[in-house]
Amino acid sequence: MSLIQPRTLKGFRDYLPAVMMPREQMMQTARDTFRSFGFAPIDTPVLEYLEILSGKGSDETDRQIYRFQDNGGRDVGMRFDLTVPLARFAAQHIGTLGTPFKRYHIAPVWRGENPQAGRYREFVQCDFDTIGTLSVLADIEAVAVINQLLEAIGFDRFTISVNNRTILTGLLDQFGLADKSVPVLRSLDKLTKIGREKTHEEMCRVAEIDAAQADAVLALAQCDGDAESVLAQLPEITSGNPIAAEGIQRLTEIYRGALASGVPARRLKLDVSIARGLDYYTGVIFETTLDDLPEIGSVCSGGRYDNLAGLYTKQHLPGIGASLGLDRLLAAMEQLKLLPEASTPAPLLITNFDHSHRDDYLQMAAHLRAAGIGVEVYPDTKKLGAQLKYADRRGFTAVIVAGGNEWDENRCQLKTLATKETTDVAYTHQDPAALVAAIQSVLSASATSPGSRSAAADGSPAGS
Incomplete structure (x- = not known):
């Protein structure tokens, strides 16, 4: 009888002790950090009804869902993130939990995407979220958690980029294009990957806006400089639109509140080009990159999603949170040679x-x-x-x-x-x-x- 070749599926990996030990330690560091801010643990099933998951992230995440029919003939899918299951969880249990509800969840998720450096089809997310409040304090706290978490893991050189989608929504409203926000944001999310020219072309083709409108969106996205300079430029770029002005004011409060929370100014960047590819974000959004390895992408991302739970309940349950991409960060630490060399947990x-x-x-x-x-x-x-x-x-x-x-x-x-x-x-x-x-x-x-x-x-x- 021939032997079965021992191998893993494409996009999946084994973790040997030398990597798994710091991986476990990072999970514990995340737990300790989340608990220090008052977040409580929950868990949800790996499998959800397909209707719970599909149509909640983006066309891309819909394509990436691992889906099948179970033995009972039900259409089910494996969770692609921890936020959509949280929205279902909150709608189902908020009567017992009350608001505001602060939770953390550390668990694997699955996406059938093209594997690349630091990106796998199975990976662990370390999420924290606050449900049931629109307060800017919750937004500020999210920035403070990200900063403290990366510090606790051992990083000093990283950048937390912050934006508010409401600013772009206001600009589109100025042009009468409020209904085009989703395709515009999806195109804008590709700006750093495909460049200005191709992003401009895609906006005009997919979002069906004209060249002048695409120029205005990209002018907003390419507003650059230190935080105070960006905040000073935004009112003029958005022509004083009241929706955009509200977004700028909130972004200002988040920036100054983060500084008051102890986040160093050198780690904060107001970047109105970041859009996040998931459709459910409605306000502030975050991306965190390592200064010594920016090419690996964001290692901790998130934002505000005020309407997601509305798909499951009539009760308004706004949310704000972020997710540490544990395995991407671990891959970065391997590449930067920051992992200890021991392969035993006993000294x-x-x-x-x-x-x-x-x-x-x-x-x-x-x-x-x-x-x-x-x-x-x-x-x-x-x-x-x-x-x-x-x-x-x-x-x-x-x-x-x-x-x-x-x-x-x-x-x-x-x-x-x-x-x-x-x-x-x-x-x-x-x-x-x-x-x-x-x-x-x-x-x-x-x-x-x-x-x-x-x-x-x-x-x-x-x-x-």
Whole structure:
């Protein structure tokens, strides 16, 4: 019988421990950040009725939905994001939850798109949203969450681009083209990818606007400069349209509120060219790019969607939120070589080369875990050299060596792999304190040393 070739589907990937450990740590960092702002966790099913998902994002996302008929003959689809299921969830449960309702959701989504660098067909989103308020404070808070989240993950050089779709809506209203906003926004979303000329051509062809109108839209989109300069230019570009003026005022409040929330001005950019490709956005929108790798695209995006839940309920449930593209960010960190090199969540290995002391190794490991130190006991009684080679390959910070002589003398050897330093440490099962203190000292020094690949004393990846 021929063997089945082990392989993954196009656009899907496996995660080895060296990547999965920082991936898990990033999820925990996101949870901690969201909770610090008062967001509560929820979960929704992977599968939804197809009518819940289709027609909610864009023509492109409709094409990308994984859809099929289940065994009951129902048309179903796999969620392409976490926002559309949230709108259904809110419409179904808001009577119990009350408003404003703040939630976070960390889960995989699926899109049958063309895979490329940092983009997969299955990926995890880390979403946070506030439902049931139109307050600008919720918009400002979203910017503050994005900033704190990227900081907590370990980034300093990133840019949060902010726009308000209402400004473009006002400009289109000025031309009597309010009903053309969706195709215009879809074309505008491609500006950085296909350039001004092709975007202009597509607007005229798809949105059916004339060349002068397309010129005006692109003039707005290409309004550039520092924040105060952009805010000063917008009223003239939009000819004082009252809808646009309302959007400009809100954008101003969001910018100044974000500064008051501690977001550095160097990380904020008012960019009226960003449109976001999803049709459900109605107001402020965000995109976050890494200054050292902008070509990978936005790693944290979102905005305000005040009408999405209206497809499922008559109650008005406006929403605002954003989503961290975990796997895209992880791909960026791999490319920038920001991931730790360890492939074990435990920083310490206890070697095993004396059958008669098996239970002593196990008891020592239990004492160290009780002290909060992650530890692995090597399973086989191989030569010490082979076990040390295994420890080095897996990225352990330190190794404990204890043979017959060490056990007889109530001591063990603590080897730090990075420095090759070996220390004799007193140890008995009745009093493990000296060993615990010595290990904690080694782990602390390793975690703060330049280029450290170690795991922290709690088993978290270095640099987390």
